[in-house]
Amino acid sequence: MARRDRPRLGLTANFLYADPDRPLFRGKTLQYYEERMSLSMWRGGGLPIPVPELKDPHALELFVEEIDGLVLAGGADVCPRSYGEEPMADQWEGDRQRDDYERALVEHCLRRGVPVLGLCRGIQLLNVALGGSLFQDIGTQRPDALVHRDWYRYDELGHDVRVDPQSWIGRIYGGATQLAVNSIHHQALKQTAEGLTETAWAPDGIIEAVEQIDEDRWVVGVQWHPEWLEAERTAAGGEAEGWADGGKIFEGFVQECRRRRDRA
Numbered sequence: 001m002a003r004r005d006r007p008r009l010g011l012t013a014n015f016l017y018a019d020p021d022r023p024l025f026r027g028k029t030l031q032y033y034e035e036r037m038s039l040s041m042w043r044g045g046g047l048p049i050p051v052p053e054l055k056d057p058h059a060l061e062l063f064v065e066e067i068d069g070l071v072l073a074g075g076a077d078v079c080p081r082s083y084g085e086e087p088m089a090d091q092w093e094g095d096r097q098r099d100d101y102e103r104a105l106v107e108h109c110l111r112r113g114v115p116v117l118g119l120c121r122g123i124q125l126l127n128v129a130l131g132g133s134l135f136q137d138i139g140t141q142r143p144d145a146l147v148h149r150d151w152y153r154y155d156e157l158g159h160d161v162r163v164d165p166q167s168w169i170g171r172i173y174g175g176a177t178q179l180a181v182n183s184i185h186h187q188a189l190k191q192t193a194e195g196l197t198e199t200a201w202a203p204d205g206i207i208e209a210v211e212q213i214d215e216d217r218w219v220v221g222v223q224w225h226p227e228w229l230e231a232e233r234t235a236a237g238g239e240a241e242g243w244a245d246g247g248k249i250f251e252g253f254v255q256e257c258r259r260r261r262d263r264a
């Protein structure tokens with residue numbers, strides 16, 4: 001790989017807010033990312049660059065000028081107030097500060113034509129940023145749905161998704177119409193934002209992937225965690241044998257970022 005060939009991929013932060021009872025970094029806010037995410041971005045051919053919350057909207061705009069793609073990471077719930085609802089329960093309050101920071105980044109990326117890949121919380125944030133809404137809790141609002149998160153099985157829990165074979169997700173998996181994926185979420189898309197096309201669904205109808213792709217815009221969201229579905233886990237004999245190899249999503253995203261960067 002030629003020097004400086006790796007597209008620069010921004011990775012959004014998780015926040016651990018200041019806590020006076022925490023012994024380490026007492027009273028300090030931490031911005032962090034999960035290890036497999038940065039590994040998957042690197043192994044897919046990208047240069048992972050954490051995007052800090054810089055407490056300055058203009059700084060985020062300048063930051064976006066330095067990157068060729070943005071990955072919206074999983075993590076905390078989206079705050080229902082971000083899509084015009086009150087939380088149905090205190091524990092579904094989500095992280096409004098993170099919502100605001102990520103929404104600003106998405107807006108700057110869309111304005112500059114920087115591709116955006118949203119994973120788990122990321123597909124939800126994308127949908128909200130573009131005007132859609134969410135189920136605050138699948139189990140409460142869609143009681144007939146499958147269990148999409150199990151704290152005991154965590155990333156061992158999964159289900160099949162039906163895929164539109166013409167979609168980006170379908171095409172990177174060779175025109176697949178069905179994939180086995182992990183499932184670690186209790187929120188999901190309710191009203192899909194105008195402009196987004198649904199491209200994958202769980203057997204209960206829960207939306208598992210969306211996209212909007214044209215010459216000026218590239219956004220894809222998936223409800224699962226491809227960063228935890230590496231080839232060695234999904235190959236024959238792996239513990240997640242038969243599940244979709246998550247690496248393909250990162251490789252495909254990096255190619256798209258490179259193509260759009262070099263075209264500019």
Ligand code: MN
Pocket residue numbers: 148159182183184185202206208223
């Ligand atoms: Mn699911």
